Amino acid sequence: MCAINTISNNKIKEITKLHLKKYRDETGLFIAEGLKAVEELINEKIEIINIYALKDTNVLKINYPVTIIDEDIIKKISTTNSPCEILAVAKQKKYSAEILKTKNKLILLDSISDPGNLGTIIRSSAAFGVEGIILFGNSTELYSPKVIRSSAGNFFKVPVAEIKDLNIIKQSFKDYTMIGTSLSKKNDITFDECRELKKYILMFGSEAKGLSRELSNFADKNIKLNMKNNVESLNLAICASIVIYEIFNK
Numbered sequence: 685m686c687a688i689n690t691i692s693n694n695k696i697k698e699i700t701k702l703h704l705k706k707y708r709d710e711t712g713l714f715i716a717e718g719l720k721a722v723e724e725l726i727n728e729k730i731e732i733i734n735i736y737a738l739k740d741t742n743v744l745k746i747n748y749p750v751t752i753i754d755e756d757i758i759k760k761i762s763t764t765n766s767p768c769e770i771l772a773v774a775k776q777k778k779y780s781a782e783i784l785k786t787k788n789k790l791i792l793l794d795s796i797s798d799p800g801n802l803g804t805i806i807r808s809s810a811a812f813g814v815e816g817i818i819l820f821g822n823s824t825e826l827y828s829p830k831v832i833r834s835s836a837g838n839f840f841k842v843p844v845a846e847i848k849d850l851n852i853i854k855q856s857f858k859d860y861t862m863i864g865t866s867l868s869k870k871n872d873i874t875f876d877e878c879r880e881l882k883k884y885i886l887m888f889g890s891e892a893k894g895l896s897r898e899l900s901n902f903a904d905k906n907i908k909l910n911m912k913n914n915v916e917s918l919n920l921a922i923c924a925s926i927v928i929y930e931i932f933n934k
Contacts, residue, residue: 687752714827718768720837728840731775741769763829779845781856787815795821795890803834804921810841812933864903873905
């Protein structure tokens, strides 16, 4: 183990820059905070630049060199007001449509804006058997620290490809059944019928606007949750998790 004892250290300055999306995009790096997140990086063989921990942190499970830092430094480089005892800087892993084409059961998230919702959906997807996620349109940044935290150590268990062009989806996934979740369309497929499909993409819309018109029109089928008349809608992450459980986990 080595140690860093000053906030003015150049490595610490570079890590602090990763709080900003601009520098995450420029460097292709991101911060993962907490023991679960760090263990996931190691288990999933993600390229790690460095791991930083407080002196008394239990790092016996971490089969990787650790740099010891003090509380002032971890407060400086952490993205939260209540820092974890350990964090890592790692290389982002990018997936393409070509990778997801090898999977049969996918979901698509259309212009999702809340990083907490995205992280929660990734976590539910890992729990219930989703094979891949398409992050479409003007969605929140995949490697936002809040997305990483909300996925609770499940971020790399499901491949996520960022695709902004509908034409790429049409060309790459033309043999998939596209299932929309538009509240304005009738329900014309059941959960049981979805499960019988060989290859499909389940599409969820944004928190504010739902599924876009272009994706709603592109859908082959539509499915939605039946709710009580006095309830207008559910939080996106809750809704997506319920539907994913019903279709993917049976």
